[in-house]
Amino acid sequence: MGVDFEKLFQALAPLMNGSAMGDEAVGSAFRQLMSSLMAFDYVVVFAYRGKERPLDLYSTFDAKDHVLFVSLYQAGPYLLDPFYHAACAPRPGVWRMRELAPDRFFSSEYYRTYYVQTGLAEEVGFFVPISEQVTVVLSLMRREATGPFGAAEFALLKRAEPLVAALARHHWADLDHRFDAALAKTGRSRRKALHPPADGVWQHLNLTDREAAIIELVLQGHSSESIGLRLGISTGTVKVHRRNVYRKLGISSQTQLLSLYIKNLGH
Template sequence: MVNRIDVLSEVATLAIRHINDSGVFATIESALRTVAFFDIAAIFAYPPAEQPEMLHDGLKGISLPNAMQDYLAGGYLLDAVYVACMQGLADGLYRLATLAPDAFFESDYFLSPLVHPCISMESGSLVEEIAFCTHAPDGTALVFSLMRSTGMEAFSKEDFSALEAFAPIINAALIQHWINRTEKKALEKTALNTENLNKSFRDFERDRLSPREQDVVALLLRGHSSLSAAKNLGITEGTVKIHRKNIYAKLGISSQSMLFSHFIASIIKN
């Protein structure tokens, strides 16, 4: 018999040590399967103003080729779990049957393999879905669905109760993973924007300006005085002023406002 405490400890350890790795959820899925068996699983993130993301694919290739793409593009709007999350569902583990409208399981959406990525070509192939649901601080709904397919029984009360004990750990792991993922993407975006800006300065009048003069332009246009630019470049203020004079002469301008306009024009042109 599986020792639930041991599995809880294992899941918690995995979440703490590997929370930034999306692959950790496949291992967590395997651990949960020892508590109550399920054959397919998936994790989705539903940001409030962006297209959803699939964070973990444990569907074992049952979906039609374009089903997931169509689901993420808009099919998710018909998903009862998503709708419940958007209506303020409290954190926890839920049966889909508890969240769904009365005719949901006879709906075209639920039975369609075209937009429901957890349905195979066989109608009614999904016997039951239960889902860990939570919300990140930014309002993103996070859902970890565990499913049983044709040929299996629905999750028993004992199965559900055993898995429900994992809800606090699973949901905390989902939230922390999403926070870290979001912060990483923000840093990558900032780095990309910085690199794009730096490239713009490197490309600015490169046939007429030396690399050092381009450095001076970048600092001056970012709001540095001649003295501040000198400190950043490790040269004297007088040298910066000489560079400035040479830059103006090479570009045929006579003021920093003209330099700014010239730089903006070069960005728009590119």
Template sequence: MHVPASFPAVSSEEALAMAIDAVGRAEFVPATLDYLRLTAPFHGCLALIFENAKRPVHVYDNVRAERRAIVIDRYLDGAYLLDPFREYFLSGRGDAVARMRDVAPDRFRNSTYYQSYYSHIRLKDEIGIFVALANGKTLFFSIGPMGAEREFTAIDVRALKRVLPVLSALCRRHFDRYEPGEAGSLAVNIEEVLTQGAGACLSPRESQIAALILKGHSTEAIARLIAISGGTVKLHRKNIYRKLGISSQGELFNLLLSEMTKS
């Protein structure tokens, strides 16, 4: 992701004034990010509109052109269905600041989302910022830390939480009249996608378990979430792979993306 070589040589109060002045104009998001960077340093940003189970609507990013296919297009093509931050949003938390480690499943680094998508976007850490808009939608900022090896600190999180009321007021003033394009009009449920096409052979329980597997939940976590035994989870996994004629989470993920492109 690309950001200017240095932060604006202004105070946080001056940066906030610039963001306020940009409300209603095209430069609002960049100006607001400049203000946030003086609160907690971060590198790049992807901003989306979330609404219930609908496809996210792209608002802003500063990803380099040669990285867009991997970072942006692949996410919007279907990887978002497995994003732990989207799961956090769907749980109805409202305005919030959260680190990836706080929202990810217990086996996140073993998940298909991580191995097939997240590992390729080169983020050591990630913070999600959620702003509930008056029109029922939620503005979501994904921000990555400065430097490939740096992680966000507890101080960074506290600082962002401290300015969240200011950020929320700004964004609501700017985005309350925001109308997402047609790309956000289709409701998508991962379990339903998994029962389309080749997945039509799966039972509702099997599609539920397949979705949890893809999101990175361990056998033990799935058993707890849906109140069955670990042995039953393993049996369902075996049946899912047999019915679909696959042998790995990677193949299951590719099947999901294939069905997404048809919808």
């Protein structure tokens, strides 16, 4: 589809007065802006700060899909998400999921048992650092029936990135305070927030720091070769650690590993 200038101007109009808007209004403005450029099925906007539970700023899911894409995701699987790791790096700009995913992501157990449930053909995200610690990711999603974004569409999204970044930075400038408020409600300190439920999983399962680092990368979808390069150790050493972890946990597959991980997130 071509650019719908009427939709585009309608989306830009409420942004011209410069006053701050709420999450729903900002998210809606982003959705309308993007829909003037191309078709997509869903929008979701998350804010990330380190390993803390991400903030759900806006989404267009129905109640059923909201459970999968937001509630379940916030419970712990976000820690295995390539978008989460890119946000923490951070890697500003517009990125396709397949550009950020580890080399074995699409054959990983996380992908097969969680991500594939989304039925997505592609996800593209605008990564906008808001502060030294917070990054907002505004995602556009297409289901398999719609198909992935074409090269010309992706190029158009990259051209729109400065406007989207300015929108996010202006209206979501206070996110550090909102993360602090969310922590206060749970009674957890900022220091404790650096150790999310997943860290407790490794302690509960009695893994060493090196074993935990390797297994976490396995769950994210990294091959033994990729893990070795990231950690500065040989592929053979990675494989030895993986065998030791499987033996220690009494498991024989990545399916069982992910099941243990999810089961122990609440411990």
